[in-house]
Amino acid sequence: MTAVLAPSPAPAPSRSAGALAGTGGLVRLALRADRWTIAVWAVAVAYLVRTSVVGFAALYPDAQARQARATLMSSPAATALGGPGYGLDDYTTGAMTANELGLWIMLPVAIMAVLAVTRHLRAAEEDGRLELVRSQPVGRSAPVVAGLVAAAVATLAVGAATFALLLTTELDPAGSALLCAGVVVAALVLASAAAVGAQLVGHARTANGVGMGLVGVAFVLRAVGDVQAPESGSLWSWLSPFGWSQATAPYVLDRWWPLLLGVAAVAVNLAVAFALVSRRDLGTGLLPERAGRATGRLGGLAGLTWRRQRTSILAWGVATALCGALIGLLADAVVEFAASDPQVLQLFGETDDVLDGAFAVYAVFLGVLAAAYAGTAVGAARADESSGRAAVLLALPVARTRWLGAQLAVAVAAVLLMLLAAGLLMGGSAAATLGDADQVARLTGAVLVTAPAALLVLGLAVLVLGAWPRAFPLVWAYVAYVGVMGMFAAVLPDGADLLSPFRYLPRLPAEGMDPGAVLAVTALAVALGSAGLVAFRRRDTLA
Numbered sequence: 001m002t003a004v005l006a007p008s009p010a011p012a013p014s015r016s017a018g019a020l021a022g023t024g025g026l027v028r029l030a031l032r033a034d035r036w037t038i039a040v041w042a043v044a045v046a047y048l049v050r051t052s053v054v055g056f057a058a059l060y061p062d063a064q065a066r067q068a069r070a071t072l073m074s075s076p077a078a079t080a081l082g083g084p085g086y087g088l089d090d091y092t093t094g095a096m097t098a099n100e101l102g103l104w105i106m107l108p109v110a111i112m113a114v115l116a117v118t119r120h121l122r123a124a125e126e127d128g129r130l131e132l133v134r135s136q137p138v139g140r141s142a143p144v145v146a147g148l149v150a151a152a153v154a155t156l157a158v159g160a161a162t163f164a165l166l167l168t169t170e171l172d173p174a175g176s177a178l179l180c181a182g183v184v185v186a187a188l189v190l191a192s193a194a195a196v197g198a199q200l201v202g203h204a205r206t207a208n209g210v211g212m213g214l215v216g217v218a219f220v221l222r223a224v225g226d227v228q229a230p231e232s233g234s235l236w237s238w239l240s241p242f243g244w245s246q247a248t249a250p251y252v253l254d255r256w257w258p259l260l261l262g263v264a265a266v267a268v269n270l271a272v273a274f275a276l277v278s279r280r281d282l283g284t285g286l287l288p289e290r291a292g293r294a295t296g297r298l299g300g301l302a303g304l305t306w307r308r309q310r311t312s313i314l315a316w317g318v319a320t321a322l323c324g325a326l327i328g329l330l331a332d333a334v335v336e337f338a339a340s341d342p343q344v345l346q347l348f349g350e351t352d353d354v355l356d357g358a359f360a361v362y363a364v365f366l367g368v369l370a371a372a373y374a375g376t377a378v379g380a381a382r383a384d385e386s387s388g389r390a391a392v393l394l395a396l397p398v399a400r401t402r403w404l405g406a407q408l409a410v411a412v413a414a415v416l417l418m419l420l421a422a423g424l425l426m427g428g429s430a431a432a433t434l435g436d437a438d439q440v441a442r443l444t445g446a447v448l449v450t451a452p453a454a455l456l457v458l459g460l461a462v463l464v465l466g467a468w469p470r471a472f473p474l475v476w477a478y479v480a481y482v483g484v485m486g487m488f489a490a491v492l493p494d495g496a497d498l499l500s501p502f503r504y505l506p507r508l509p510a511e512g513m514d515p516g517a518v519l520a521v522t523a524l525a526v527a528l529g530s531a532g533l534v535a536f537r538r539r540d541t542l543a
Helices: 023-059 063-073 076-082 093-126 129-134 142-166 173-200 204-228 241-246 258-277 300-329 331-340 342-348 351-387 389-394 400-434 439-448 451-467 473-491 515-538
Strands: none
Touching: 023 093, 023 142, 023 473, 063 076, 063 093, 076 093, 076 204, 093 142, 093 173, 093 204, 093 241, 093 473, 142 173, 142 258, 173 204, 173 241, 173 258, 204 241, 204 300, 241 258, 300 331, 300 351, 300 400, 300 439, 331 400, 351 389, 351 400, 351 439, 351 451, 351 473, 389 400, 400 439, 400 451, 400 515, 451 473, 451 515
């Protein structure tokens, strides 16, 4: 007689585990998937920070040089882009690092954490992976915890690597620890807020837009508040997690208590996220989706791409344009500040030179924002491929290069239009504050000349997608590198920005126009994008 043994059923989650059952396994899976991304971010950020600190020490070796720099950094424009100036009366290398570099460490790390959360929550849910996981004994809140733990580990890895390399400099270890802790806390606040947003919307791309919007709002609140109260920040500054971290004043006041606000905000966000995830069905968001038109015309692949990416395009475009307008409005304050301070005049010559130099730096900043959008545009194409949506279209008589080419064309048009809008608003607001109508054309041209650099980042992203898609996180590391080099190349060692396309473009209006350089960078961008299309046509889907 033959006995047939039936397979034993999977063990049910215990009541004690409840909504968190299976969290450990999901955390291990998330960390395994992100291990190379975490390593690249940690090494890249830590290296750039250490290089910047060494550059500060070399370029400003004595107190007189540092005080001249402090005078410049107390201007409204510098405050808007950097934060409140702590320790400007006795400007040390540590204070310089915290004031001028701290925010620009927080921004990319916060973006990294937000993208990690949405990738492990909404993206995994949208492409069906989370449905397979939830068919096992896994609690409803386990994916939320796993995604946040993955973001926390990545953020802590960046903070630990940065702190380790800062210990090799002459900076005070206590101040370095506080600086890195501020970076970690700001990123975790925004990541946990993104986890809340992911419960409200029904698609991964929308969740990414919500998360990036939170980062933008936090930046704007801090900028407005710091301009109103440059020495300590106003009420608006205290509404932003970036403001909390900068209020710690590393190397100057060394205050740890503002980070408690961040810890409390993370706890509240976690509680809200856990409450919301239990109230919605898998694959849906709590906010109702707006029904589309009963009839309509997409207008081909380009129209479909616009339809799917318009929220991201509009969000990045509005943010870039508003930054341009804000910079132009501060032009008059920069002129008055420079004209009233002889130290600044000694450093930069005539007042017009100071203003043109400031506009040149801010034009690069707007170009960096456009480059960051380019990374998200190609990342959306990668998400469509990973989720299987691209396969549905490619099963039709649609060439692979045509599908990716439509995404590339929309991204190119978006980059050019957002830079044009930012340049016009920057020039128009500067013309109004300075009473000089010529600023419209000058500053519009200054911003547009950064477009080839943003398009080069776009072309590189397409090449990585086509040739080595699993390495796409490297694109974000490169965007972070380009951003830091674009803003701080002047204080970094010679050659640190060799791989940045902004190095080779003329910095208008401070420098003369160089058509050859613009054409060369544009040609390289076209070559990279074309090579990416060819590589994408030749490789397998989901390679």
